[in-house]
Amino acid sequence: MKPFLVIQLRPEADVADDEYAAILRRAGLAADDTRRIRLDQQTLPGDLDLGAHSGVIVGGGPGCVSDPPAKKTPMEARIEAQILSLMPRIADSGTPFLGCCYGIGILGRFLGAPVSQDHHGEDVGPIICRRRPEGAADPLLEGLPDEMTALVGHKEALDALPPGAVHLLQGDRCPIQMLRYGGRIYATQFHPEADGANFALRIAVYKDKGYFPPERAAELTAACADVRTEASGRVLANFVQHFARD
Secondary structure, X not given: OOOEEEEEOOOOHHHHHHHHHHHHHHHOOOHHHEEEEEOOOOOXXXXXXXXXXXXXXXXXXXXXXXXXXXXXXXXXXHHHHHHHHHHHHHHHHOOOEEEEOHHHHHHHHHHOOOEEOOOOOOOOEEEEEXXXXXXOOOHHHOOOOOEEEEEEOOOOEEOOOOOOEEEEEEOOOOOEEEEEEOOOEEEEOOOOOOOHHHHHHHHHHOOOOOOOOHHHHHXXXXXXXXXXXXXXXXXXXXXXXXXXXX
């Protein structure tokens, strides 16, 4: 199998390592099945051969594409520019892509959809995602129930579906939870890799980053502790199984 390219955007080493391990677990991959690039430490190689990979998985991060330029740190601006620069090549080459959380903002920005921070009604923690009719036969939702629990933690979201995209999963307070563009490009607002333990670490590390009032950290951690997210995590496994190439 050609390796999957896992691109990470988090500058916190403990959270990045935990996220990478979670992606491997949920996707059913070994480390040798991937090529890992942390954009806080590396730049994308100029000679990156997308054809040498089965697909691209992009993790989450504390940056927001909807932040004004003056609010972005130099690292956040560089990471955003790097991943945005790759999107035209992904689309033109038909490379399978799955963007998780931050990735839906990147995909929306690339496709010209409005991305804003108007969805603060969705707490950090568990939500219910519902399959839309358009997702009935989508391969990434194969074997999943029509309603599933997922974990979210975000400051921005899509205000409208990008032109040409298909809305696959819907949430109550933040409607666009999963979409597909073409036949190979996907993004989720939720974190398909995450369980309660992953979110406990993220809540502790990001409690002063504006996702929630810091005094709510213990409450939110408790709300995530026993949440079962195996169904929403199946999105990652299905992505790998559907797009793995020799």
